[in-house]
Amino acid sequence: MNPAHESPRFRSMSRSVTWLLLLLLFTPTAWAAEVESLLGPLRAVGPKGKGSHEAAQAWKELIEASADELPAILAGMDGANPLAANWIGSAADTIAQRELQQGGTLPAAELERFLMDAHHAPRARSQVYEWLSKTDPTLPARVLPKMLDDPNLDLRRLAVARLMAEAAKAPEARALDLYDRALRSTREMDQLRQIAGRLKKLGREVILTKQLGCVTHWKVIGPWDNTDGRGFDAVYPPEKETVLDFSQSYPGKPDAKGNPRTLKWIDHTTTHPLGEFDLNKILEEEKSVVAYAAGEVYSPRAQDVQIRTASNNAHKIWINGHEVAAYKVYHAGGQFDQYSCDATLRPGRNTILVKICQNAQTQPWARDWKIILRVCDRSGGPVVSDSKDQP
Amino acid sequence: MTRFPRTLLYLTCLMIITALLTGADWRHFRGTDGNPSSDRPVPDHFDIKTGENIAWRAALPDRGASSPVIVGDQVLVTCSGGTRQDRLGVLSFDAATGKQQWRRQFWATGVTHVHPFSAVAQCTPATDGKRVFAFYSSNDLVCFDLQGNLKWYRSFNLENPTTRNDVGMASSALVVGPTVIVQMENQGESFVAGVDVDSGETRWRIERDHTAIWSSPTLFRGKTPAEDAVLLVSRDRLTAHDPQTGRQLWQHEASCHTVASPVGHEGIAYLAANGLHALHVDPEAGGVTPTWSQNRLRSFRSSPVIHQGRAYSIKAPGILVCGDLDSGKVLWQLRMKGDFWSTPVAAGDRLYAANDKGLVHVVALGKKGKLLRTCDFGEKILATPAVVDGALYLRSDKYLCKIALPETDKRPAVD
Numbered sequence: 001m002n003p004a005h006e007s008p009r010f011r012s013m014s015r016s017v018t019w020l021l022l023l024l025l026f027t028p029t030a031w032a033a034e035v036e037s038l039l040g041p042l043r044a045v046g047p048k049g050k051g052s053h054e055a056a057q058a059w060k061e062l063i064e065a066s067a068d069e070l071p072a073i074l075a076g077m078d079g080a081n082p083l084a085a086n087w088i089g090s091a092a093d094t095i096a097q098r099e100l101q102q103g104g105t106l107p108a109a110e111l112e113r114f115l116m117d118a119h120h121a122p123r124a125r126s127q128v129y130e131w132l133s134k135t136d137p138t139l140p141a142r143v144l145p146k147m148l149d150d151p152n153l154d155l156r157r158l159a160v161a162r163l164m165a166e167a168a169k170a171p172e173a174r175a176l177d178l179y180d181r182a183l184r185s186t187r188e189m190d191q192l193r194q195i196a197g198r199l200k201k202l203g204r205e206v207i208l209t210k211q212l213g214c215v216t217h218w219k220v221i222g223p224w225d226n227t228d229g230r231g232f233d234a235v236y237p238p239e240k241e242t243v244l245d246f247s248q249s250y251p252g253k254p255d256a257k258g259n260p261r262t263l264k265w266i267d268h269t270t271t272h273p274l275g276e277f278d279l280n281k282i283l284e285e286e287k288s289v290v291a292y293a294a295g296e297v298y299s300p301r302a303q304d305v306q307i308r309t310a311s312n313n314a315h316k317i318w319i320n321g322h323e324v325a326a327y328k329v330y331h332a333g334g335q336f337d338q339y340s341c342d343a344t345l346r347p348g349r350n351t352i353l354v355k356i357c358q359n360a361q362t363q364p365w366a367r368d369w370k371i372i373l374r375v376c377d378r379s380g381g382p383v384v385s386d387s388k389d390q391p
Numbered sequence: 392m393t394r395f396p397r398t399l400l401y402l403t404c405l406m407i408i409t410a411l412l413t414g415a416d417w418r419h420f421r422g423t424d425g426n427p428s429s430d431r432p433v434p435d436h437f438d439i440k441t442g443e444n445i446a447w448r449a450a451l452p453d454r455g456a457s458s459p460v461i462v463g464d465q466v467l468v469t470c471s472g473g474t475r476q477d478r479l480g481v482l483s484f485d486a487a488t489g490k491q492q493w494r495r496q497f498w499a500t501g502v503t504h505v506h507p508f509s510a511v512a513q514c515t516p517a518t519d520g521k522r523v524f525a526f527y528s529s530n531d532l533v534c535f536d537l538q539g540n541l542k543w544y545r546s547f548n549l550e551n552p553t554t555r556n557d558v559g560m561a562s563s564a565l566v567v568g569p570t571v572i573v574q575m576e577n578q579g580e581s582f583v584a585g586v587d588v589d590s591g592e593t594r595w596r597i598e599r600d601h602t603a604i605w606s607s608p609t610l611f612r613g614k615t616p617a618e619d620a621v622l623l624v625s626r627d628r629l630t631a632h633d634p635q636t637g638r639q640l641w642q643h644e645a646s647c648h649t650v651a652s653p654v655g656h657e658g659i660a661y662l663a664a665n666g667l668h669a670l671h672v673d674p675e676a677g678g679v680t681p682t683w684s685q686n687r688l689r690s691f692r693s694s695p696v697i698h699q700g701r702a703y704s705i706k707a708p709g710i711l712v713c714g715d716l717d718s719g720k721v722l723w724q725l726r727m728k729g730d731f732w733s734t735p736v737a738a739g740d741r742l743y744a745a746n747d748k749g750l751v752h753v754v755a756l757g758k759k760g761k762l763l764r765t766c767d768f769g770e771k772i773l774a775t776p777a778v779v780d781g782a783l784y785l786r787s788d789k790y791l792c793k794i795a796l797p798e799t800d801k802r803p804a805v806d
Contacts (some may be wrong), residue, residue, distance in 0.1 A: 047550045049591030052543035059541050083544055086497040086533075090541055093496050123498050157474055188474065329578040332603060333557025335504050 035069050038062040039076040042087040055087055062091045067099040071110045074128065077121040089127055096131045106131055115143060122152035129155060148185040153379060160186045164195065176202050183211065187380040189336055213382035214275030214374040215295040215352060219246050219265045220282050222291025225253040226357050231290040232314050232328055238292040238353060242321060246294070253289060265294075274336065276310075278370040279356060285367065288360045295352045297375050297384040299345040305383055307352070310338045311371040314357040319343045320350055330359045331366045337380070345375075345384065417461040417777040417784075420515035420563035421694060421734055425609040426654045428698040429778040432739025435753045437766050437783075437794045446782065446793040447489030453480060454788040455512035456732070456773035457563070461486060462518045465537060466777075466784060468791055469525045471511035476503045479511065481525045481535060486779075489793060493539035501529035501548025505559030508747075509773060510788070515563035515607075517571060519588055524571045526564040530554055532573055534591060543591025553579030556603050561650075563607040565621060567634035570594055572621055576604035583608065583623060585637050595637035602626045604649050611655030611672065618674055622653045622660060629653060629662050631672070641678045643670055651690040656697040663690040667704055669719060683719035688712050691731070693775075698737035701756070705731045711744060711752075713760055725760045727752045734775040736783070743783060745772040751785070768792070 038061055041054040065073065073092045077085045099106060114120055115128040132139050140162060147159040160182050167178035176199070183195045183206065196206035209216050224236045237250045252263035270277040279291050299305075307317055307324060312334040317325040325341035358369040375384045421427040437444040453472030460467050464487060470480040477499040483492040503511050505528050514526040522542060525533045530547035547554055556577040565572045570585040581599040586592070606624035611631060613619045620631040620640055626649060630642040643662070651663035660670040660679065667688035670679040688695065691707040701722070702714045709731060712724040729746030736743050741763075742754040749768035755761040770787040777784040782795035 045544070047546065048593060049543050049545055049586075052591045056540065056542045063540075082498070082500040082549065083546055086500070086544055087541065090495050090497045094539070097494065154474060328553075329555075329557075332578055333504055335557060338504060338557055 031065060031069055032072060035062065035065055035072050035076075038065075039073070039088065042091070043076060043080050043084045045083050045087055046081070047083070059087060059091050063094045063098075065095055067095055067104060067106050068110075070095060070107060071114045074114060074124040075120065077124040078119070080121070085121060085123060089123060092124075093127060096127075100131070100135070106135065108132060108136065112139075112143070116146065118151055122154075125152050126154050129158075148181065151379065153187050156185060156379075157188050157191065160188070160191055164191065164198075167198070172202060176204065180204075208273050209275040210386075211382060212274065212374050212380075213297075213376045213384055214372060215297060215386070216270050216275045217386060218268045218270070218277055218293040218295050219244075220268050220277070220279065220291060220293045221250070221263050221265045222279070222283055223253050223261075223263075223286055223289035224291075226288045226290045226359065228288075229314075229328075229357070229359060231288070232316070232326075232355075232357050234290070236290060236292070236355075238294070239318070239355070244294050244351065244353070268293075272372075274372055275374065276370055276372045279358075280367065280369050285369070287358060287362070289358050289369075291356050291369075293354045293356065293371070295354075295373070297345070297350050297352065297386065299347060299350055299384050301347050303345050303383060305343055305345055305375050306340050306378060306380075307343050307373065307375055308337045308340045308380075309354075309371055309373050310334055310336050311356065312366075312368040313371065314359070315371060316355040317341070317343075317373075318351075318353040320346065321353075330357075331361060331363075331368065334368065336372065337374075343375075350384075415461075415780050416463070416518070416520065417459075417779045418518045418520070419460065419565055419610070420458055420517075420607050421652065421654075421775055422777070423610075424612060424655070425565075425607075425652065426656055426697050427734055427736035427775060427778065428696060429736070429738040430699070431778075431781050432741060433743075433778055433781055433783040434794055434796050435741050435755075435763055437751075439767065439769050439792075444794050444796060446795040446797075448790050448792040449484055449489040449491065451482070451786070451789055451791055452494070453478065453512070454510040455786065456509045456561070457512045457786075458515040458774045459777050459784045459786050459791060460516055460518050460523070461777055461779045461784065462520055462523075462537065465492065466791065466793075467516060467518060467523050468786055469512040469514075469516050469527070471499070471503075471527065476505060476511040477529070479525075479527055479529070479531060479533075481516070481523060481533070481539075483523075483537070483539060484791060486782075486793070489791075495535060495539055495541065497531075497533065497544075499527060499529035500531055500546035501527075502555040502557065503529050504555075504557040509559050509561075511559070513559055513561045513773070515775070517564040517566040519566045519571075522588060524564045524566060524588070526562075526573055528556075528560045530560065530575055532564065532571070532586065532591075534571075534588070542589075545586065545591055547573070547575060547584070551575075551580040551582070554581070555579055558603075561605040561607075565608040565610060565634075567610060567619055567621060568616065570634050572608045572634060574599070574604065574606075574608050574623060576600065576602065576625065578603060583632075583637070585634065594635070597632070597637045597639075599623075600625050600627075602649075606647070606649060607652045609653050609655060611660060613674060620655075620672075620674075622655060624649070624653060624662075629660065629664075629670070631660075640674070641672070643679045643681075648690055650692055651694040654695055654697050661695055661697060661702060663695055663704070665689065667695055667702060667714070667719070669702075669716075685714050685719035685721060687721045687724075688714045688719065693731050693734040696735055696737050696742070698742070698756070699740075703735065703737065703742060705735065705744060709746065711735070711742070711754060711760065713756070722758070723760050725754065725762055727754075727762065728765070732773045736776050736778050738778045738781075738783070743776060745776060745785065747771055747773060749787060 041058040045051040144159040246265040434444040453470035532545040534542040585595040609622040611620040645664040648663035654661040666686035668684040669682040
């Protein structure tokens with residue numbers, strides 16, 4: 001060691017420099033720069049554990065940041081992949097929890113501005129709402145009325161719930177207006193059912209299938225063979241047609257006695273409240289079979305949509321002849337909106353073809369051979385109409 | 392002393408130290424060794440309303456069917472909440488006081504469809520004594536150190552989009568040495584992954600049948616840690632694997648129970664498959680020899696328990712059956728009330744079975760079983776309890792609760 005480094009003057013000077021550096025490090029500007037650099041490794045994480053080591057180090061440093069940095073940290077979730085968003089979001093939540101547990105305060109005004117900016121990542125905004133609503137009881141009344149059409153469905157749900165509560169106390173005419181507004185906003189099945197029930201009591205009928213964009217008019221044909229599940233990938237005549245001809249008939253799966261069967265398209269309109277159509281009723285209850293259903297929707301313009309289905313049966317979907325989804329799963333759920341895929345509609349009429357497969361399972365709960373299909377936007381809102389309603 | 396015996400001595404010491412260090416822990420679903428059995432008794436009565444034998448009861452922010460795991464003085468539990476069950480969490484509590492130490496939250500990256508009765512937090516986390524590995528029905532596997540620092544995050548659903556089960560995946564995580572093992576056996580892409588505890592990277596992966604399994608990977612202790620194996624259930628077979636490489640060691644064909652998990656105990660694998668099957672494992676021969684099978688010891692939903700020379704199963708409708716461990720002969724059975732998703736736990740000469748209404752059946756074990764009483768937890772219980780140091784830990788959707796005699800724990804209750 002250089003003897004000069006041991007001199008009192010040098011030691012005093014180096015102490016001063018250290019303090020200065022520490023002071024600089026903890027100034028708001030320094031933290032802002034630090035946050036930016038720490039967010040880098042968190043945003044870089046990827047699948048299969050990629051980037052975890054660097055991210056873990058950055059995460060541990062980031063959670064030491066002041067609560068004042070929360071808006072900047074949360075902004076790091078904008079455009080981040082779901083894994084990165086979790087790294088960043090959990091760090092932000094850890095900071096907020098620490099601050100609140102220690103009796104501190106969050107930068108409420110800045111966070112509320114963040115919350116109200118729908119361009120920010122929906123989950124980051126949800127986190128902000130969670131924190132602020134714990135400390136500010138006036139927040140819901142202030143912000144929720146502006147969130148009825150929010151792209152964040154959790155916030156929108158809260159906004160609709162608030163409106164419904166208001167409608168429940170309102171005079172009839174006002175209640176009708178409020179429920180009508182809630183009906184247009186909600187994307188939640190439980191709320192939709194409640195609103196429809198209350199509007200019915202007020203004399204207004206809500207057709208859930210229209211509200212949800214469910215396809216209710218179908219042409220159905222089957223059964224073809226699905227022994228050992230091979231029918232899922234087998235290409236039967238409806239898949240081969242470029243334009244479906246509903247006057248055509250085809251040879252199908254022989255009946256139980258081995259007699260040949262000729263299959264024809266059957267018109268079917270479902271009256272199920274959610275648009276479910278049950279092939280055990282339309283055709284016959286059989287095992288190891290395949291059926292097809294063709295429907296049509298009218299789109300006012302070319303648009304990207306989601307096709308959402310619920311079924312206990314393996315199924316494939318084609319839009320205007322292009323396969324958009326294939327789900328080879330049997331008897332595992334069947335919840336509403338169980339599956340979702342992206343598709344593009346052209347202006348005017350669009351054909352939807354669905355292949356619905358039943359397997360050989362014999363358990364009582366494996367009897368289902370049915371499906372619900374709806375066309376909606378990314379939020380779950382209706383975007384098409386039944387082509388039968390079009391001129 | 393020659394070199395070999397000295398190595399053997401070190402290994403023995405290491406095993407004893409490991410046993411002492413992990414003895415008071417409950418590190419996996421159904422305990423550290425995957426068999427919910429403890430020789431030390433726990434209180435055989437408790438009363439939520441009066442607080443009798445309630446050491447503490449901590450409120451949980453969200454739902455869960457996963458069991459608590461216990462390491463040292465920490466109780467770790469997972470939760471899931473939100474309209475879409477996509478808000479996931481891990482919480483750590485002080486085992487002595489019930490005080491929440493930390494809570495971490497994140498969002499599910501995979502499918503969150505589950506049966507409405509259950510929750511996305513239905514897989515029990517695992518701990519290796521340094522970290523906790525939280526696994527969820529959405530196929531998110533998240534690692535924190537015990538101070539709550541995020542170490543790595545895996546989304547098996549983003550990596551394998553067809554891996555899903557819309558009634559919910561319930562297989563719990565298992566950690567053996569440097570590998571955490573998760574089984575995702577379903578109708579989509581099916582596999583078991585061995586993940587590095589440090590980096591979160593995949594050490595090995597084995598493809599599995601495309602059928603749904605809810606059973607959990609289970610530790611099968613070898614004579615030395617190097618001989619430990621992991622048992623995996625498929626619909627038509629039980630297989631054993633090297634936990635560090637995934638290499639299959641042996642398999643036994645059977646029509647396996649898809650929900651109940653096996654138990655490894657003193658060189659025997661106990662498998663629920665149209666009754667209970669005892670399979671003697673011979674590691675050197677690389678195979679198993681069926682010892683006995685007993686149809687009356689069949690499980691309905693919960694897993695079997697091996698305790699003090701007896702085997703216990705709950706068959707439908709809520710009948711607890713006790714069998715002799717050497718012969719499989721049924722010794723007694725008794726009727727309990729309700730449906731049981733939670734696996735019972737045995738402690739001392741008592742067995743505790745919680746039904747899905749939250750009624751905890753306390754059964755005296757002996758030549759004949761006797762239902763001593765039922766204690767009402769007041770809430771649905773799906774999670775298997777944990778038993779550590781004379782205390783019973785119960786978890787419901789709303790509460791995590793420690794039941795212990797006041798003599799052993801006089802700390803104030805918190806809520």
